Amino acid sequence: MIKKNIKNLSLSLAVMLTVFLTACGNSNSTSETDASSYPEKDIDGVIIWGEGGATDNISRTLAPLVEEELGGSLVMQNKEGAAGAIATQYVYDQPADGHTLLFGAENPNLYQVLDISERDYMNDFTPISIFGQNFGGLVVHEDSEFETIEDVIDFAKENPGELNMGYSGEGSLPHVASAMLEAELDTEFNYVPYDGDGPLATALLGKEIDATVLSVSAAQEYVDAGDFRMLSVINDEALETASDVPPITESYPAFEKYFPWGPFQGVFVHKDTPESIVTKLTDAFETAQENEEFQNTLESLGVVPLNINGEEAVEYVDKNRSTSTWLLHDAGAAEISPEEFDIPRVDED
Structure with a gap:
């Protein structure tokens, strides 16, 4: 009887250990099956500027269209301050599970050379989509x-x-x-x-x-x-x-x-967000931007539609960062050299 109990206890411990190890193995990754159930709760959309500006208007017009594609709620909020750095840091500090999105403009590209924040798009975030560019x-x-x-x-x-x-x-x-x-x-x-x-x-x-x-x-x-x-x-x-x-x-x-250079609007997620969720978000935002109402909003704001994602979006943001940071540095407006962050001049890309 004692041997039987010991055998059962050993079996139970083995099962528990297997479950524990499986959970640990999945703690930093999300499978395609997990992505199929995304979003599992409301998604927070954090806008880096206050109400009424171009970034706010574009983001809020697009949000309900994205909700239709994702089949979940996108709750928008404005978190202004420090040229958008407060919102940027806030999103970075949230779990990298795709449930907190950063709706931003070009400003985080400049935080490091202006000594505003250690965060920036290229190192800390993944672009889901660049909506459009202003001039x-x-x-x-x-x-x-x-x-x-x-x-x-x-x-x-x-x-x-x-x-x-x-x-x-x-x-x-x-x-x-x-x-x-x-x-x-x-x-x-x-x-x-x-x-x-x-x-x-x-x-x-x-x-x-x-x-x-x-x-x-x-x-x-x-x-x-x-x-x-x-x-x-x-x-x-x-x-x-x-x-x-x-x-x-x-x-x-x-x-x-x-060129091309200028202010832009887009949406980003934490760099560690699982690729399957990034893909699902990318597809949703890409389709949502084809909506006629959204295109009319861009036109009324004088914004040229881009709707780019993936590597094209990365290259776009990277060139914008290179151009802007070196311009500021060469003009004496940024005391910290872009070289300290391995940012090449635009003509060295």
Whole structure:
């Protein structure tokens, strides 16, 4: 009887050990069977900016369309602060199970060289999809003496540090684009900071600054109202939404090497998210973006649709990071060299 009990106990222990080892073996991976039941709970969609901006509008328009594809709930929330670094760190700190998504823009590409955060897209996240790209436009007040981009650059060269260039914080579109002008054209601006694009536009309206770079979609309403003049788009070709505005390469061909470049919106997951879940999310977002309502939203915001994923998305984000970080460094706006993070110059890729 004792032998029988010992035998049964040994069998039970063996079964328990097998279950334990199996569980341990699966703790850091998810099989295709597990992915088939994903999502197992609500998915949190974390937006790095506050309500009402392009990233917020695009993400919230897309969310219900993705829900239909995944068959689960995508609960959106805004977690702003530190140029998006608070939201980025928050998502990174969550379990890598695909139930927390980061809806972001280009800013995390710059965190390291600006010493804002140790996180960045290339090392810490996997892109699920890049939705679209915006473009910047160099704008001045309608009453400005500057009629062309050459007028602005010539004045800045002849009067170093006297042209008041507005920007909306470190790593912002106005900041990076202005750094691009300084680095490539040997100019020097007097930077005037504002807390967001809204106050920046108000400053230009009040002639507190001489010029700034705004997203074409944000600037267009002021141009249409006769308040601003857009002198150039920061791109290598004219845009449909601003067809009468010349691209910067028309005046300065040397900028061609930087493009395609510009602000973008996309969705990311923790780098350790199982590949099967990444694939399921990628398929859902790719299909959802084909929706006509979503395409209309992009058009209304002046965003060029991309809908890219996989290696193409990785290469896109990587080139954006290379261009932006070296621009800031060469212009003296980033004290930490991109070399410290093994980021090559755009012409060395």
